[in-house]
Amino acid sequence: MARIVKDPEIRRTEIIDIAEELFLKSGYNETAVSDIVKRVGVSQGTFYYYFKSKEDILNAIIERYIDDIKVGVKAIAAKDDINAIEKIMAFFGFLNNMDQGKEKLIDYFHEDQNVHLHAKFEKNVPSNIIPPLCLMIEEGVQEELFDTKNPEMAALSIIGTTFAISHWMYDKEDRAGSTKKIMAAIFDLIERILGAEPGKFMKYAMKMEEAK
Amino acid sequence: MARIVKDPEIRRTEIIDIAEELFLKSGYNETAVSDIVKRVGVSQGTFYYYFKSKEDILNAIIERYIDDIKVGVKAIAAKDDINAIEKIMAFFGFLNNMDQGKEKLIDYFHEDQNVHLHAKFEKNVPSNIIPPLCLMIEEGVQEELFDTKNPEMAALSIIGTTFAISHWMYDKEDRAGSTKKIMAAIFDLIERILGAEPGKFMKYAMKMEEAK
DNA sequence: AATTGACTGACAGTCAGTCAGTCAGTCCAT
DNA sequence: ATGGACTGACTGACTGACTGTCAGTCAATT
Structure with missing residues (x-):
């Protein structure tokens, strides 16, 4: 995948936005981290660069x-x-x-x-x-x-x-x-x-x- | 594992008791179905014979x-x-x-x-x-x-x-x-x-x- | 002996979280 | 301005653990 570097604050917000949307649409347990990163267009690793766990992004x-x-x-x-x-x-x-x-x-x-x-x-x-x-x-x-x-x-x-x-x-x-x-x-x-x-x-x- | 058949109502109660104990001790997401069946002393299949999902036993x-x-x-x-x-x-x-x-x-x-x-x-x-x-x-x-x-x-x-x-x-x-x-x-x-x-x-x- | 239904355990498929490594952008020395 | 050292954002294959399934087994009942 093409590597796109963004301002960390923007990237973080981007991930939170999508996660919120998916959690509300399908539920927390039913939404996989892989679903989130696919939608955002970043790798699994990027997610864990910004959030230490799935629970952590819910808190955010x-x-x-x-x-x-x-x-x-x-x-x-x-x-x-x-x-x-x-x-x-x-x-x-x-x-x-x-x-x-x-x-x-x-x-x-x-x-x-x-x-x-x-x-x-x-x-x-x-x-x-x-x-x-x-x-x-x-x-x-x-x-x-x-x-x-x-x-x-x-x-x-x-x-x-x-x-x-x-x-x-x-x-x-x-x-x-x-x-x-x-x-x-x-x-x-x-x-x-x-x-x-x-x-x-x-x-x-x-x-x-x-x-x- | 030795096969022990019990009255279904007793078995069901048994599984609920243990599940409740473990959920309260370690949390719902942190307790695996395998933890529950190990403690009860039955197989994974027995759990799903009584409950259609992990969420289902929480409701019970x-x-x-x-x-x-x-x-x-x-x-x-x-x-x-x-x-x-x-x-x-x-x-x-x-x-x-x-x-x-x-x-x-x-x-x-x-x-x-x-x-x-x-x-x-x-x-x-x-x-x-x-x-x-x-x-x-x-x-x-x-x-x-x-x-x-x-x-x-x-x-x-x-x-x-x-x-x-x-x-x-x-x-x-x-x-x-x-x-x-x-x-x-x-x-x-x-x-x-x-x-x-x-x-x-x-x-x-x-x-x-x-x-x- | 036949039937029922409680029970087994291996297994398919999925997921959270890890990690070794890559690459874009910055900054400074030439 | 050009290159090279550096930083930190980013990658994606991978692992171990998990949920849920299913074909089949065995005890109890009729």
């Missing part, structure tokens, strides 16, 4: 997602023209959009073959999004929008609730149709967890809808 | 856990000498004891090598424990102990919260020591989610403590 893929999330969430947390409720809502909006950007990443995650990817992802997400979410909650407590003594636990509860509900919805057949009801239910739970005034989140959601 | 292991949980939870839900709060607390006590019975199954689950097992487990648990938990909550609403319009969502939120907090605690170093504080925090969150009187769960917990 996850890390990239986490980094994207970190950047987006930090930007929201740093805003000073919106209040805590709007931040938390923007936060969920951002997480949702990320999925969409990757062509329904979340759809892939819920296929059985991708448990491995999904599990690693959910294992690593909380430690990165709990701290900023926690800050937003503390802000809301100071603004007297929320009433909670333990912002960290509240943050965990919100994330756990959101994960659980989104998993649950994916296992049910009748996914579409009742998104509004589900949003209302999630808002209700978040308000309860945070000790916010009932209906306050929905009120803000309507306002943002109008603003468009 | 998970199924066994789920069945244990189902039985235990049904028994609690059927009791008529305790109220909804006591049932929910018994429910969590049962889930906790199950872990202990399996020599801290939950400890193994949180090791990185076992993401595969863990993920399959958590993917399948909710669909089995949400319905009975849901019934308990509905009971509590009728008894006017709780105030919620959507018991199913509340059940999901409680399970999600519990999972998220237990994962979070395992990733933190200072695990021991503050179990009481964590229990208090979880009770507080459950009360908020269910719309129960603040401190009510803790009150029942104290009462049960005394009863011993």
Whole structure:
């Protein structure tokens, strides 16, 4: 094969891109390293020059997602023209959009073959999004929008609730149709967890809808 | 190898037992089918006589856990000498004891090598424990102990919260020591989610403590 | 004696990971 | 500018280990 030398960073990204695509399409265990290198157009050795094992490239893929999330969430947390409720809502909006950007990443995650990817992802997400979410909650407590003594636990509860509900919805057949009801239910739970005034989140959601 | 014929059900259980032990000790990907059959003392072919693939036996292991949980939870839900709060607390006590019975199954689950097992487990648990938990909550609403319009969502939120907090605690170093504080925090969150009187769960917990 | 079905073990095919060596690009001395 | 030394990106054949198959064996049952 013709030997083509590239900037290591570009080559690395190239390999990660293809690996991600194949893992999502066929599953981690079902994708061979040889499938990846064939698609990239490099040798087996090159793969192991960049990644010390197959598991290692999976970690690299996850890390990239986490980094994207970190950047987006930090930007929201740093805003000073919106209040805590709007931040938390923007936060969920951002997480949702990320999925969409990757062509329904979340759809892939819920296929059985991708448990491995999904599990690693959910294992690593909380430690990165709990701290900023926690800050937003503390802000809301100071603004007297929320009433909670333990912002960290509240943050965990919100994330756990959101994960659980989104998993649950994916296992049910009748996914579409009742998104509004589900949003209302999630808002209700978040308000309860945070000790916010009932209906306050929905009120803000309507306002943002109008603003468009 | 000496040929020993056993009752198929016993043989099947035998293979599952060993496989479970090895998967938990060394991880799913790191355990070879040949390791399993060597330990059981049967041939490679016997393994594939009982299970159609390596993935298949993992599903069998998970199924066994789920069945244990189902039985235990049904028994609690059927009791008529305790109220909804006591049932929910018994429910969590049962889930906790199950872990202990399996020599801290939950400890193994949180090791990185076992993401595969863990993920399959958590993917399948909710669909089995949400319905009975849901019934308990509905009971509590009728008894006017709780105030919620959507018991199913509340059940999901409680399970999600519990999972998220237990994962979070395992990733933190200072695990021991503050179990009481964590229990208090979880009770507080459950009360908020269910719309129960603040401190009510803790009150029942104290009462049960005394009863011993 | 015939039938059933649990069981065997050799084997085909596949895959993760290794390694000795190759070659493109860079940099410096002539 | 030209060559030669050097670096590190890259190659691909190879190995050992693995999953899953299958033709056939043997114990138990009828």
